[in-house]
Amino acid sequence: MDRIPILKVGDCLLVTIQVDMHDELAMSLQEDLTSQIAKHASRGVLIDISSLEVVDSFIGRMLANIAAMSRVLDAQTVLTGMQPAVAITLVELGMSLPGIKTALNVERGMELLREFTQQNVGLEDSDGSED
Amino acid sequence: MSAFQQILRSNEDSILTSWLKGMSSSTRRSDLIDDADLKQQVKEFLRLFTEAAQISSDIQSAAYVSVREFLKQIAKSRMDRGFSPADTAMFILSLKEPVFVALKDTLKGNPSELVTEIWSSGDLLDKLAMLTVDTAIGFREQTISRQQEEMLELSTPVVKLWDGIVALPLIGTLDSARTQVVMESLLTAIVETNSQVAIIDITGVPTVDTLVAQHLIKTITAARLMGAECFLSGIRPAIAQTIVHLGIDLADIQTKAKLSDAFSIALRILGKSVVSARTAQASSKIKEE
Numbered sequence: 001m002d003r004i005p006i007l008k009v010g011d012c013l014l015v016t017i018q019v020d021m022h023d024e025l026a027m028s029l030q031e032d033l034t035s036q037i038a039k040h041a042s043r044g045v046l047i048d049i050s051s052l053e054v055v056d057s058f059i060g061r062m063l064a065n066i067a068a069m070s071r072v073l074d075a076q077t078v079l080t081g082m083q084p085a086v087a088i089t090l091v092e093l094g095m096s097l098p099g100i101k102t103a104l105n106v107e108r109g110m111e112l113l114r115e116f117t118q119q120n121v122g123l124e125d126s127d128g129s130e131d
Numbered sequence: 132m133s134a135f136q137q138i139l140r141s142n143e144d145s146i147l148t149s150w151l152k153g154m155s156s157s158t159r160r161s162d163l164i165d166d167a168d169l170k171q172q173v174k175e176f177l178r179l180f181t182e183a184a185q186i187s188s189d190i191q192s193a194a195y196v197s198v199r200e201f202l203k204q205i206a207k208s209r210m211d212r213g214f215s216p217a218d219t220a221m222f223i224l225s226l227k228e229p230v231f232v233a234l235k236d237t238l239k240g241n242p243s244e245l246v247t248e249i250w251s252s253g254d255l256l257d258k259l260a261m262l263t264v265d266t267a268i269g270f271r272e273q274t275i276s277r278q279q280e281e282m283l284e285l286s287t288p289v290v291k292l293w294d295g296i297v298a299l300p301l302i303g304t305l306d307s308a309r310t311q312v313v314m315e316s317l318l319t320a321i322v323e324t325n326s327q328v329a330i331i332d333i334t335g336v337p338t339v340d341t342l343v344a345q346h347l348i349k350t351i352t353a354a355r356l357m358g359a360e361c362f363l364s365g366i367r368p369a370i371a372q373t374i375v376h377l378g379i380d381l382a383d384i385q386t387k388a389k390l391s392d393a394f395s396i397a398l399r400i401l402g403k404s405v406v407s408a409r410t411a412q413a414s415s416k417i418k419e420e
Contacts, residue, residue: 079358082358084318084357088315088353096356104358104359
């Protein structure tokens with residue numbers, strides 16, 4: 001059975017969902033992710049769903065669950081790259097995913113995580129770097 | 132050959148004159164169409180109609196093709212000039228009087244045939260009148276639906292205010308079809324311009340009811356899901372009162388009174404600020420020294 005790879009980047013975990021999610025895959029991701037967070041004592045989780053085009057209420061709830069579980073394990077979840085159609089679908093399903101932070105792309109998502117974990121020394125520069 | 136057909140052929144000139152005369156008193160509208168045009172139309176129609184009536188009394192038949200086409204043209208040109216559908220129908224209906232008068236004169240001694248002829252000719256003219264009304268209204272409906280489409284396209288412009296800031300100034304009443312377009316165009320613009328902040332300005336929205344508020348909340352939530360912060364601005368005092376009275380919960384949504392307020396917050400989020408050029412010059416000089 002295929003699994004979604006979980007990459008460790010510093011003290012964060014990076015998950016990119018590149019296949020259509022089916023329920024079993026979602027469940028295994030949930031299990032893998034929680035055990036990885038506990039194992040590496042990660043402070044942040046970044047889930048990129050830019051190539052996810054189909055969602056249902058189950059996937060929506062799974063994402064909310066992952067965020068809640070991560071929070072229990074002291075890790076902040078950031079969801080990045082959601083497609084407009086996916087966002088509309090989730091809203092129509094009544095799932096506004098309140099506990100999850102979101103970002104437009106992985107780059108912004110990493111910035112958010114860095115801000116959250118407060119371990120990036122260059123944080124002060126990164127905001128004013130364009131001036 | 133029925134009396135009606137005979138009369139049409141033999142009395143063409145007298146019917147034409149009295150039709151024109153009758154029309155000048157009731158439905159003339161000389162402000163919209165001049166005498167020469169009207170006379171031309173009347174003459175042409177009567178010629179076509181007389182021809183067709185000799186062959187058949189069914190206006191859907193092949194004999195009436197040219198009559199139908201001519202009437203459609205008349206209806207269209209009259210709607211263009213600003214006639215109402217009723218005025219357009221009266222063009223045909225006013226032909227009844229001269230025809231009936233002519234029938235009465237001819238069939239003086241035969242009342243039962245007179246009634247039959249009046250009924251059948253009246254029926255025929257009514258159908259032709261309905262055809263013009265149909266055409267006139269169909270033409271107007273076409274205009275309306277075309278304008279609706281244009282409005283739908285025009286009414287949802289997404290404006291880029293700054294690198295990373297898009298605004299959607301909404302003008303006019305929101306219905307579900309339009310809100311769907313609004314939602315899609317805003318979300319697409321967020322992706323295309325890679326914007327972190329979106330501002331929905333509802334200064335031009337006259338009324339906000341529960342449905343509209345629901346749609347706005349959905350749009351804002353969807354934008355947040357995609358990773359953009361979304362502000363609602365331009366809420367007028369009357370609308371603020373309505374929202375509270377309706378019990379709509381906008382607690383999760385950041386609202387600002389004016390677009391400029393939302394814009395300055397957006398700039399702050401992006402880590403930018405607006406400074407007066409003079410102050411900036413002065414401070415850079417100090418730095419140089």
